[in-house]
Amino acid sequence: MTSKARRLGIYETMYRIYATDVAMRSLITSGKVSVIYYSPRGQEGIPAAVSAALTPDDYITTTYRGIHDTIAKGADLKEVVAEIVGRKTGTCKGKGGIMHLSDPRVGVMATSGIVGGAIPIANGLALRSQMTDSDAVTISYFGDGATNIGAFHESLNLAAVWRLPVVFVCQNNQYGEFTPRMDSMNVQHIADRAASYGMPGVTVDGNDPDATYEVAAAAIERARAGQGPTLIEATTYRFMGHVFGVDQMEYMPKEEMAAAIAADPVPAYRSRLIGDGEAREDEIASIESKVDREVADAVEFALASPVPDSLDAFTDVYAKGAVA
Amino acid sequence: MTSKARRLGIYETMYRIYATDVAMRSLITSGKVSVIYYSPRGQEGIPAAVSAALTPDDYITTTYRGIHDTIAKGADLKEVVAEIVGRKTGTCKGKGGIMHLSDPRVGVMATSGIVGGAIPIANGLALRSQMTDSDAVTISYFGDGATNIGAFHESLNLAAVWRLPVVFVCQNNQYGEFTPRMDSMNVQHIADRAASYGMPGVTVDGNDPDATYEVAAAAIERARAGQGPTLIEATTYRFMGHVFGVDQMEYMPKEEMAAAIAADPVPAYRSRLIGDGEAREDEIASIESKVDREVADAVEFALASPVPDSLDAFTDVYAKGAVA
Amino acid sequence: MTIQAEETKTITLIEALGQALDDALSSDPDVFLLGEDIIDPAGGAFGLTRGLSTKYGRERVRETPISEQAIIGAGIGAAMLGAKPIAEIMIADFYAVCLDQVANHAAKLRYMSGGRTTVPLTIRGMLSGGLNFAAQHSQSVEAWLLHTPGLKVAMPSTPADAKGLLTTAIHDPDPVILLEPVALYTVTGPVPVGRHEVPVGQADVKRVGADVTVVTYGPCVPMALAAAEELAGEISVEVVDLRWLAPWDKETVLESVSKTGRAVVMHQAVECCGFGAEISSVISENLWSVLEGPVLRVAGANTPVPYATELEQAHMPGTNDLVKAIRSTGEWKSRG
Amino acid sequence: MTIQAEETKTITLIEALGQALDDALSSDPDVFLLGEDIIDPAGGAFGLTRGLSTKYGRERVRETPISEQAIIGAGIGAAMLGAKPIAEIMIADFYAVCLDQVANHAAKLRYMSGGRTTVPLTIRGMLSGGLNFAAQHSQSVEAWLLHTPGLKVAMPSTPADAKGLLTTAIHDPDPVILLEPVALYTVTGPVPVGRHEVPVGQADVKRVGADVTVVTYGPCVPMALAAAEELAGEISVEVVDLRWLAPWDKETVLESVSKTGRAVVMHQAVECCGFGAEISSVISENLWSVLEGPVLRVAGANTPVPYATELEQAHMPGTNDLVKAIRSTGEWKSRG
Numbered sequence A, B: 001m002t003s004k005a006r007r008l009g010i011y012e013t014m015y016r017i018y019a020t021d022v023a024m025r026s027l028i029t030s031g032k033v034s035v036i037y038y039s040p041r042g043q044e045g046i047p048a049a050v051s052a053a054l055t056p057d058d059y060i061t062t063t064y065r066g067i068h069d070t071i072a073k074g075a076d077l078k079e080v081v082a083e084i085v086g087r088k089t090g091t092c093k094g095k096g097g098i099m100h101l102s103d104p105r106v107g108v109m110a111t112s113g114i115v116g117g118a119i120p121i122a123n124g125l126a127l128r129s130q131m132t133d134s135d136a137v138t139i140s141y142f143g144d145g146a147t148n149i150g151a152f153h154e155s156l157n158l159a160a161v162w163r164l165p166v167v168f169v170c171q172n173n174q175y176g177e178f179t180p181r182m183d184s185m186n187v188q189h190i191a192d193r194a195a196s197y198g199m200p201g202v203t204v205d206g207n208d209p210d211a212t213y214e215v216a217a218a219a220i221e222r223a224r225a226g227q228g229p230t231l232i233e234a235t236t237y238r239f240m241g242h243v244f245g246v247d248q249m250e251y252m253p254k255e256e257m258a259a260a261i262a263a264d265p266v267p268a269y270r271s272r273l274i275g276d277g278e279a280r281e282d283e284i285a286s287i288e289s290k291v292d293r294e295v296a297d298a299v300e301f302a303l304a305s306p307v308p309d310s311l312d313a314f315t316d317v318y319a320k321g322a323v324a
Numbered sequence C, D: 001m002t003i004q005a006e007e008t009k010t011i012t013l014i015e016a017l018g019q020a021l022d023d024a025l026s027s028d029p030d031v032f033l034l035g036e037d038i039i040d041p042a043g044g045a046f047g048l049t050r051g052l053s054t055k056y057g058r059e060r061v062r063e064t065p066i067s068e069q070a071i072i073g074a075g076i077g078a079a080m081l082g083a084k085p086i087a088e089i090m091i092a093d094f095y096a097v098c099l100d101q102v103a104n105h106a107a108k109l110r111y112m113s114g115g116r117t118t119v120p121l122t123i124r125g126m127l128s129g130g131l132n133f134a135a136q137h138s139q140s141v142e143a144w145l146l147h148t149p150g151l152k153v154a155m156p157s158t159p160a161d162a163k164g165l166l167t168t169a170i171h172d173p174d175p176v177i178l179l180e181p182v183a184l185y186t187v188t189g190p191v192p193v194g195r196h197e198v199p200v201g202q203a204d205v206k207r208v209g210a211d212v213t214v215v216t217y218g219p220c221v222p223m224a225l226a227a228a229e230e231l232a233g234e235i236s237v238e239v240v241d242l243r244w245l246a247p248w249d250k251e252t253v254l255e256s257v258s259k260t261g262r263a264v265v266m267h268q269a270v271e272c273c274g275f276g277a278e279i280s281s282v283i284s285e286n287l288w289s290v291l292e293g294p295v296l297r298v299a300g301a302n303t304p305v306p307y308a309t310e311l312e313q314a315h316m317p318g319t320n321d322l323v324k325a326i327r328s329t330g331e332w333k334s335r336g
């Protein structure tokens, strides 16, 4: 793939995430749906860049704030929106919601609502790839706050000891709920935590999709080559706070937010691509309108989809049979 | 206190631990008692040196393999032996056994059988000291294997963020049960893990009580002065394997064991003190016989003590009243 | 009813909890709070602790990293030295990440030390359910805790009880866990203005009746009262709100069932191995000869909690389920 | 009895478990083991896995750091991609350090994903108790797991059942937890030489009787058989060994109690909110009209498990307690 195609692809993914998020937020703000929603606004560049270095056979795990990771990995947009609005046609038949989006057909294997909860599982996916000599790589996405929980520590240690083909991507958006990162840890760079495991650690500007791509591609290559895991800290910012519409965001300094919005990765990357001569404004615009239609279709599909049958509550507990 | 007095005190403590361990093992080997027992043989120097830098008002938490830490902190030897052999007169009235020795009168606050389980509690003790402007320091003892469990990570991070007056002393005896340390982690020095928390980390030869004292005293001083926690890795070796009498120790290379025994800290420190002119052989011998009598008395006391009443099983669940 | 004829003010359950914390912080220097996101300006995920860090300082209202094991451990250790810490576990499902500190340490330290150490720690936080928060943020985990001797466990259903239970918990010499039904956070009711306690182990008969006893607690209490109201005239329902789940008020429950001869137990937790089974067993063991029929259970279905409203409603027990169960006891023929 | 008239060999329960692991490793390349200290030369804390790492290599018999969350997570992830991992949790008390992976993830992933992902993981390890291992190494924690929909849970009492349950667990499409009573590790019995399974949810009537049903499992089964023997001639006792606790064999239990009209449930776990309460409730709910008296429970006292023998014996339920309970059912007057 040419670098141009790749970069346009990254932008398209970013825009898909962006447009879906805008649509979701307007569904909520307008009162059309009432759901808990964790906006990825501001973090689009990270999974878009990482996914550009992945194949459909690779795997990811992510968190409640993982709609961007899930879309970037190629999950069906219709199903994603339908799941969040609680429909039978969603990725999880309406049983999971945004905290548990999963689409194993494209490698979205587990989304956890427990901070750090999916990190140990990422190791297991990578272990299976290692044991079956597949060259699939697993990406484990999580937040800065998650690096303070026990499961993070145990998992990075085990991945290093077993040289698992897994890349840990910490999306450092500077906050865990309402807690500024530096109130909860004493290290400037989360990537430095890799040293505890004898694993490489890299900090990259997560709002720079090109830089993020380079770092991710190198780590993924390393993992694929059997050289073991890497911890990537991709710095970014969370424009919409923790839970969209609920979080008052008073704890986020106004100047900090203003600076972050000024560095908004979506328009910034758009301008850069145009500036670099990768595409003309109208070419970008036509990608965007294609995506806008896709998103509009997804929303329409979701809202037109049936709600689940109440009896579905009793299936999928075990492999076979229903329980009462 | 003169350096001579301190060094002789450290040796006396080491010998007290040593003699108690010999007595415990002979009780078991002779079949006089049948109990699970985790021998500290080989690790005597660490708590003996650390305790020389502590006051009776300081606190410790430790593990199932913590009889040496408990004795070094000044717990009543009679009660310690009585507890291990399951008597009513033990530190815990026979309810705890070796995995749960506690003597809050001398600051032995919690002994956990869960790997890493007491580390979070050490923080709490230190927090109370900090909040009440007491200058007490808490020592949290644990093994090398424990540094791979989640509770270790969460606790060191919190201690650093809150600058707690706690010193984490990892007794790196090279094994966790039957697993060599380097099979379970990818870092040469456990002390390097301190960097993840923005906390100083020091590796010291735990078989050298003088070096260990210096390192511990500096860390304790730091903690007392409000400058926060330190992670100390004290390297050592476990002569008797995991559970005494049960562990076949086939997994421990013979040469490694031979080298460790050749460097046995108890006779080595004895010789060093004599060589340094701190005491004559006969003066040391008289300390030893004093301790031997103490240990003999403790064993006698323990074996002569009554077993618990079965109704005691139902008390101490809650503060007041018994449960059925 | 334990609310005395004293001055009261009508406030929400969440306000009552905040008030109990405020009172405790102001009256007892040994009290402090620790937990994730509890400081101002947000003051907790639902604003329960809002204002407290500003009033008492961040030393006594301590924000923590996302480290539940470290949170509980810090609470345990401080409590062992005489503090009265109040640790927040934001949502009850997160007991799964710190159960070792709760069940293997807080619950057992007194016992394992032969009574030499004590853990006067309070742990509190939301019990979710019914909010479309899905399988990992909606569980009622009280049975895990009730199967762990050494813990005291309470769950309020009214603002007054919330204040009283939390106040009692804070000053109790043992580890107490308060599970706060978030579904009831905005419920209002009269709350004593002064210090108010609900003695350990004391249930409250929230409605007196003659025909059937409903034993319940927490978020199901309003449903039980609604069911009782719906059946009024037809069946006279007594509603016992346990409030304390450990230790629980067997006396009050057995007295009520002695009178009615019929009992239905209701809780939001899944049925299998839920607290309802324990209550049912104890009633049967003690009142065999007076029971007109088996103790019935109305509880969550034995599935994880689903996300979409239609599914979650199907999973959760509701007023209708309870009404049906109560009615079915009426069909029993008296044995006598 | 499910043991067929096929070739058997008399071995210990721990050997039977080792054999099931060996057979699975040799017959199915998707099977692998992971856990602490499980490799040679030690082969596990009690030598259960001895020989397997030498035979199958350290890739398939994987020693891990002391990181139970990471162990279970690795098992979950590998299982989601088609492996049949067998993770060891050395002692059941340690579920407290990894309950989040077990209860919030392994148990729920199928459901939360609407059936798109599956976790054919086996978790096995010792259930301690009676060995003077004290409060943190002696707990019977099955009720925590049984209150968590999505898990299957089994406990053997004989070498043959141990082999059969473990074999079934390994090949089951859902997460299965096998709790192995270490007190029975050295018990011997005939074990089928070939592949042997115990179908999910199938109990075994270990002794046929007419007067009283004892429902039990795991370490209490030998006690129940001893009690039955002691009472032979006086009271005819039927002993139902559940083997599978989730899902459990309600049919067999209800059939037995329909016949006897009297039931005693026994387990080593503490009584409050133990599985006995669930069994008791289900029996009462279903067989009210045939019961001659309440279902009785014989269980661990509601205290942490103490260390010294005299204390631990007082805490644990024993054959004598069961005999007493069974005898007490004889005093009931028949209702009929």
Ligand SMILES: Cc1ncc(C[n+]2csc(CCOP(=O)(O)OP(=O)(O)O)c2C)c(N)n1
Pocket (backbone or CB within 6 Å): A065, A113, A114, A115, A142, A143, A144, A145, A146, A147, A173, A175, A176, A177, A238, A242, C036, C066, C068, C090, C094, C097
């Ligand atoms: C174990 C656990 N503790 C607490 C929570 C509540 N919680 C949900 S998200 C969150 C903040 C996580 O921060 P971070 O890891 O930085 O991710 P972000 O939301 O910023 O993407 C918290 C505390 C949880 N879900 N799980």
Ligand SMILES: Cc1ncc(C[n+]2csc(CCOP(=O)(O)OP(=O)(O)O)c2C)c(N)n1
Pocket (backbone or CB within 6 Å): B065, B113, B114, B115, B142, B143, B144, B145, B146, B147, B173, B175, B176, B177, B238, B242, D036, D066, D068, D090, D094, D097
């Ligand atoms: C959470 C937990 N997992 C496993 C065990 C079983 N276990 C007891 S001691 C031990 C080894 C600990 O090694 P280390 O921390 O190095 O301490 P040492 O015994 O060498 O002093 C293990 C795995 C346990 N007690 N707790």
Ligand SMILES: [Mg+2]
Pocket (backbone or CB within 6 Å): A143, A144, A145, A171, A172, A173, A174, A175, A176, A177
């Ligand atoms: Mg964050």
Ligand SMILES: [Mg+2]
Pocket (backbone or CB within 6 Å): B143, B144, B145, B171, B172, B173, B174, B175, B176, B177
């Ligand atoms: Mg060790």
